[in-house]
Amino acid sequence: MMSVGARLATKLELFEGKNRGALLMAAGEDRFQRVQIVERKDYAGDLWSIRVRPEEKLKFQPGQYATLGIRDGDHMIERPYSIVSSPHEEEIEFFFELVPEGGLTPILHHMGVGETLWMRRQAKGRFAFDDKSGHLNHFLAATVTGVAPFVSIVRNLTGEIRNGRTPNCKLAILHGASRSWEFAYREELQALSNDSSWFRYVPAISRPWEDPSWKGEVGRIEDVLRKHLDALGFEPKTTTAYLCGHPQMILNAQSILQRRRFQKEFIREEVYWVPEKGGSRPASS
Numbered sequence: 001m002m003s004v005g006a007r008l009a010t011k012l013e014l015f016e017g018k019n020r021g022a023l024l025m026a027a028g029e030d031r032f033q034r035v036q037i038v039e040r041k042d043y044a045g046d047l048w049s050i051r052v053r054p055e056e057k058l059k060f061q062p063g064q065y066a067t068l069g070i071r072d073g074d075h076m077i078e079r080p081y082s083i084v085s086s087p088h089e090e091e092i093e094f095f096f097e098l099v100p101e102g103g104l105t106p107i108l109h110h111m112g113v114g115e116t117l118w119m120r121r122q123a124k125g126r127f128a129f130d131d132k133s134g135h136l137n138h139f140l141a142a143t144v145t146g147v148a149p150f151v152s153i154v155r156n157l158t159g160e161i162r163n164g165r166t167p168n169c170k171l172a173i174l175h176g177a178s179r180s181w182e183f184a185y186r187e188e189l190q191a192l193s194n195d196s197s198w199f200r201y202v203p204a205i206s207r208p209w210e211d212p213s214w215k216g217e218v219g220r221i222e223d224v225l226r227k228h229l230d231a232l233g234f235e236p237k238t239t240t241a242y243l244c245g246h247p248q249m250i251l252n253a254q255s256i257l258q259r260r261r262f263q264k265e266f267i268r269e270e271v272y273w274v275p276e277k278g279g280s281r282p283a284s285s
């Protein structure tokens, strides 16, 4: 009779062919599941989104992140990524920026439809929509890929409103990028902004000289944040602010909001990376 170990090994070999790395992974790391890429869209040379089909449903709240990984021998290269899709969608969507010297994004950037990667079975994060404070207004500011959790929040609310929920809050997304083609979800968000009284979308570019046909807002988030808060009539007493993406934008926006008398507890942040000491702000901010 076959030992338990031998049976497991045979089973795993059937499961994975003869890929030793994946066998080790399947034996030890049941915290991950495989997901298959079913769609990929490219927006710029360094910006793209994918939709993946998981083996089992991932439970998450809009605003949370999933951890994606690629096996490298016995080691898993894994990073957190905000989920773009709403929990009601069958597939899970992510929006990436390539970090050329990075450990994971250069590998992800080469992957296309039909290929598989790993995803932790549990979504995480506390960057969720504030439905506790009773605030009527929600001001969401993001740099480039930082819009990902906001798209999830907006898609989720749109779904609820379609199913009969009365829109009892106001949301505005201020989205910063260098050039307009970096606004991956602009069409979707602009259409909703045009058609609804509860949602506003304001994209702003910081390099208009590289995008001369742009007719919209110009400036970094920090430059235009105060103006749009005031124009919307979003007062600190009735507003929760959410900042996502570039660490320097988050620091600057925090101080602006605090000077505008926002309390710290109503400024939520999702910082995507820690800048290296003495590093300058990258072009896409």
Ligand SMILES: Cc1cc2nc3c(=O)[nH]c(=O)nc-3n(C[C@H](O)[C@H](O)[C@H](O)COP(=O)(O)OP(=O)(O)OC[C@H]3O[C@@H](n4cnc5c(N)ncnc54)[C@H](O)[C@@H]3O)c2cc1C
Binding pocket: 065, 079, 080, 081, 082, 083, 094, 095, 096, 097, 098, 099, 101, 102, 103, 104, 105, 106, 125, 145, 146, 148, 270, 271, 272, 273, 274, 275, 276, 282
């Ligand atoms: C909660 C959370 C959610 C995130 N969601 C997203 C998301 O939706 N989309 C997304 O693209 N990224 C997201 N990130 C960042 C992501 O986890 C990785 O850090 C990023 O993709 C780089 O991974 P890498 O392995 O290629 O580079 P790494 O090897 O991790 O990093 C190499 C160096 O680049 C710096 N760095 C990392 N990201 C950037 C960047 N964008 N620009 C400039 N320098 C950078 C790092 O600090 C490090 O010094 C998120 C991070 C967190 C904490």
